[in-house]
Amino acid sequence: MSDEKIKKIVASTFLDLAQILETGQSGKKMPILVTAIGSEHGEETIYNAALEAAKKGICVKVIGTRDVKAENLESILVSSEEEGHKKMDEMLSEKVAYGAVTMHYPFPIGVSTVGRVITPAAGRKMYLATTTGTSSVNRVEGMIKNAIYGIITAKACGVNQPTVGILNVDGARQTEIALQKLKENGYDINFATSGRSDGGMIMRGNDLLTASADVMVMDSLTGNVLSKLLSSYTTGGKYESMGFGYGPGIGEDFDKLIMIVSRASGVPVIAGAIEFAKEMLLGEYQKVLAAEFNKARKAGLNDILVELKAGKREETAVEVKAPPKEVVTEEILGIEIMDLEDAVTCLWKAGIYAESGMGFTGPVVLVGEHNLEQARNILSQKKFIG
CATH class of the missing domain: 4.10.910 (30s ribosomal protein s13; domain 2)
Structure with missing residues (x-):
């Protein structure tokens, strides 16, 4: 040398x-990708947000149709939204970039996003666990995992001992019992206390406004609504002007950093999502994820989840094994979340490899392109889809 x-x-x-x-x-x-095509406010909004993040020293690569040059900003030219998403996946796989901000991604079941908002009453950051995707087809199991996902995200972003509250929605009490068992077994959860006079870890609507908990646990559909509400209540709803978007997709076996924003997200939210991605990378979120799940497993997480579902599982006469694994790129929409795993098993039984997932508009079954027509016919005949 x-x-x-x-x-x-x-x-x-x-x-x-x-x-x-x-x-x-x-x-x-640590370059962050941003897909620009598909915004309700036009590509210019995405490029302006990328420029804001680039001015703060974040290396941003925008995938879109415009060639914009600036310090810390690079344009990746594509002609369509579909091409943009393929390019995004390719660049993440090849480690050309370390994270991505996009408006749509079909996360597999088991992965859901932890959003971050600014609460109006106190101006505090609060993590909504979770806001898109599905941690589990079982509601309570999903909320238990959401709590862990929220803790992972908050810790990666520098909140060393995040307080955890459970929003008062269906399944909250069962989730509370399960999380208390985890704590009793040695998993360190710092439970929040409601700001209402009767206290407790079950959070009311008021607690959402005041951020009584660092991590607010709920189902994804509720989280999605709250994320939209808290990011656009000052603008009439058509433009999301506050917060950091729907956050990173978190799952035990998911190793891509993909941040979700809305097609209605404006410049401040998209720029915030890019900064959120950088925080996750600097906080080495994958190491945090592995450590938290290791501690939760040692505290009996698996046994708690099995016990939760005991007696509720329908027995089948014959166990259906999956056909050989293959690449699945085509989405079949219109399946109820509670029927999703049965639909996959139905296709396996017919010799078609399939996976469950969560698309932009709801649950999806993922199959290979060559099996798409046959799979749709089978699911239609079995009344899974119309």
Whole structure:
């Protein structure tokens, strides 16, 4: 190695150390992708948000139809939304980028997004666990996992001991019992207390406004509504102007950092989502995820989930095994969430490999392109779809 090359490496190392001391952040680039096509406010909104994030030193790559040049900003040109999503997946897989902000992604069952909002009464950040996707087809199991997903996200973003509250929705009490068992078994959960006079960890509507909990646990559909409401209540609903979007998709076996925003999200929210992604990367969220699930498993998470579903599972005469795994890219829509796993099993029985997932508008069954027509016919005949 030449003396000149050694000098450059040493200089780069000292510059990086200096930036860490000054800002707490590494100077090493961790590019964040943003897909621009599909916004209700036009591509210009996405590019403006990317520019805002780039001005703060975040390396942003925008996938869209416009060629915009600026410091820390690169344009990746595509001609359609579909092409943009394919490019996004490709760049994430090849580690050309480390995270992505997009308006749609078909997360598999078991993955859901943890949103972050600014609460109006106190101006505090609150994590909504969760806002899109489905952690489990069993509602209470999903909310238990949502609590862990929320803790992971908050800790990755620097909240060392996040308080956890459960919104007073269907399944809240069963979720409370399960989380208390986890705590008794050694999993460290810091339960929040409602601001209402009777206290407790079950949160009321008032607690949403005041951020009585750092992590607010609920089902994804409720979280989705609340995320929309808390990000656009000052604008009449058509433009999301506050917060950080629907957040990262979190799941035990999901290793891509994909942040979801709405087609109605405006510049502040999209720029916030890009910053949120950078926080997750700097906080090494995958290490946090592995550590939290390791602690939860040691505290009996698996047994608690089995006990929760005991006696509710329908027995089948013959166990259906999955056909050989293959790439699944086509989505079949219109299936009820409670029928989703049965629909997949139905296709397996017919020799078609399929997976369950969650698309932008609801549950989906994912199949290979060559099986799409046959799979639709089978699911139609069996009354899973119309």
